[in-house]
Amino acid sequence: MEVQGGTRRYKEVLTWMKQNLLLMLTIASVLVGVAIGFLGRLARLSDGSIMLVSFPGEILMRLLKMFILPLIISSLVSGMAQLDARCSGRMGMRALIYYITTTVLAAIVGILMVLMIHPGDPRIKTQVEGASTRQDVSTLDAILDIVRCDHVWKLT
Numbered sequence: 001m002e003v004q005g006g007t008r009r010y011k012e013v014l015t016w017m018k019q020n021l022l023l024m025l026t027i028a029s030v031l032v033g034v035a036i037g038f039l040g041r042l043a044r045l046s047d048g049s050i051m052l053v054s055f056p057g058e059i060l061m062r063l064l065k066m067f068i069l070p071l072i073i074s075s076l077v078s079g080m081a082q083l084d085a086r087c088s089g090r091m092g093m094r095a096l097i098y099y100i101t102t103t104v105l106a107a108i109v110g111i112l113m114v115l116m117i118h119p120g121d122p123r124i125k126t127q128v129e130g131a132s133t134r135q136d137v138s139t140l141d142a143i144l145d146i147v148r149c150d151h152v153w154k155l156t
Contacts, residue, residue: 048140055144072099 017024040053076095 048138051140051144055148058148 040050045053076092076099079095
């Protein structure tokens, strides 16, 4: 009797794992990323290695930032399109006011935090304020800047 209960439980676990495969892979990839980050910190990698490892992450973050606003607007429009005309007028106005209010509050909080914390390297701040010093740029950094920098893609 116990063996049947064990196999039934095993099948339930396998079914759950199949249904939640994306969740499990996401958690596993986060854990692998944290482990690789700790190992990279312990290995004391060179600046070039760190630059190569961080480059795909920078590109991913820029892509995510690029998709945020269109995703929010399209989800608001598609949500309002599913409502009837009388409700969507009021609901659309409420959603628009809510979105604008939260955006303004987020901007205010962000500015206040920057003013209070002063993020960034203080040495960079003193270099900008002081006399201009020439920094050597590596070839790897120059090549990665072709894809990374915003000024390359501007047409003005």
